[in-house]
Amino acid sequence: MGKRWLQQGIPRAICYILLIGGSAFMLLPFVWMVSTSVKTFAEALAMPPIWIPERLVWENYPGAWAMAPFGRFFLNSVFVAVVTALGGVITSALAAYAFAKMRFFGKNVIFAVLIGTMMIPGMMLLVPNFLTMVRLGWIDTYQALIVPWIASIFVIFMLRQFFMSLPEELWDSAQMDGCSRFRFLWRFIVPLSKPALFTAFLLRFIGSWNAFLWVLLMTNREEMRTVPVGLALFAQEAGTEYQLMMAMSTLAIIPILLLFLSAQRYFIQGWARTGIK
Numbered sequence: 001m002g003k004r005w006l007q008q009g010i011p012r013a014i015c016y017i018l019l020i021g022g023s024a025f026m027l028l029p030f031v032w033m034v035s036t037s038v039k040t041f042a043e044a045l046a047m048p049p050i051w052i053p054e055r056l057v058w059e060n061y062p063g064a065w066a067m068a069p070f071g072r073f074f075l076n077s078v079f080v081a082v083v084t085a086l087g088g089v090i091t092s093a094l095a096a097y098a099f100a101k102m103r104f105f106g107k108n109v110i111f112a113v114l115i116g117t118m119m120i121p122g123m124m125l126l127v128p129n130f131l132t133m134v135r136l137g138w139i140d141t142y143q144a145l146i147v148p149w150i151a152s153i154f155v156i157f158m159l160r161q162f163f164m165s166l167p168e169e170l171w172d173s174a175q176m177d178g179c180s181r182f183r184f185l186w187r188f189i190v191p192l193s194k195p196a197l198f199t200a201f202l203l204r205f206i207g208s209w210n211a212f213l214w215v216l217l218m219t220n221r222e223e224m225r226t227v228p229v230g231l232a233l234f235a236q237e238a239g240t241e242y243q244l245m246m247a248m249s250t251l252a253i254i255p256i257l258l259l260f261l262s263a264q265r266y267f268i269q270g271w272a273r274t275g276i277k
Contacts, residue, residue, distance in 0.1 A: 030253075037061070037247040044242040057243070061251065064244035067237070070251075072223050073230035077209055078255070080145045080226060085204035087150035089197055095151075096159035097185050101171060111160075114153050130217055144218040145226075149208060155200045162196035163189060198263045206256055227252050 032051070036044050037060055039053040065071075098104075099111050129148055138144040166189065174184045190197065212228040219225050225233070231252060235245050 033246050034250055036243055037250045039243050041241065041243060044246075045240065060243050060247040064234075064247045065251075067244065068230060068234045069222060070227070070230060070234075070248065073225055073227045074255075076224065077226040077228075080142065081205045081208040083142075084146050084149050084208040085201045087146065088152050088155055088204040089200050091151050092155040092159055092200060093185070093190070093193075093197065095156045096163055097181075097189060099156070100160045100163035101168075101189075102181070115157060118153050126213070126217065129214075133218060138218075140219055140221050140224050142224075145211075145215060145224075148214075149204075149211075152200075152204060155204060159193070159196055159200060162193055166192055202259060202263055205259060209256055 032049075035051055035053065038056040038058060039050065039060075040055070040057055043050045043053050099107060133139060133144045133148075136143075138147075170188055171184060174188060179187070209226075210228060211226070212232065215226050215229050216232075219229065231245070231248055234248060
């Protein structure tokens with residue numbers, strides 16, 4: 001028993017120590033952000049840094065909120081992120097189902113071309129996409145912030161891998177009962193794929209919520225900006241008011257944190273089961 005414990009317990013303990021240390025290292029910036037958000041101006045600039053403030057200055061949050069129209073920024077971010085995520089899941093599920101369960105000419109070639117487009121840097125597409133939005137007259141509109149990002153090749157790939165893990169016998173049985181392709185997708189594939197769909201929604205929501213450069217290019221009016229762009233402009237105006245910037249940064253990550261915690265079970269299941277046959 002002692003030898004077996006040495007062979008299994010020590011490597012496991014080392015693994016746990018490394019994981020805990022890595023987690024603490026990754027959480028360090030977030031701890032600093034939250035700590036700075038409730039500091040005084042002097043404590044935020046103090047050297048050496050002060051990790052635990054003497055007094056919690058909760059007034060930093062309403063003070064920072066009042067310095068810019070963050071209510072409008074949050075409303076724009078929530079609307080754009082939710083619509084983009086829902087649209088991305090719907091379009092990606094339809095495409096993934098076609099690639100996973102249907103047979104048509106050139107399916108593998110088309111899918112390979114789509115996967116190949118992921119190798120194109122996003123920066124190369126900014127100019128042509130911007131010119132397209134200008135010609136459509138979509139500058140300073142929600143369409144420009146949502147429509148170009150509804151489809152996602154990565155989400156199509158992820159959902160395709162998940163759909164391929166579902167048995168073909170389901171479609172054979174449904175076909176015998178006269179079930180159509182769309183009804184089979186809605187009544188069978190979607191309920192069985194909730195973990196993957198929740199994962200896809202979460203990924204698209206986070207990507208849309210954190211979008212910065214595209215929103216900066218597409219918006220000129222303040223009422224059309226989202227939280228990341230609003231934070232960047234607020235940082236320029238606030239100057240060295242680091243406690244105010246950290247207060248708004250803390251508020252900016254709360255929606256993503258709540259969404260992840262509420263869908264954590266589906267998120268882990270989605271990644272764990274993707275590609276398993």
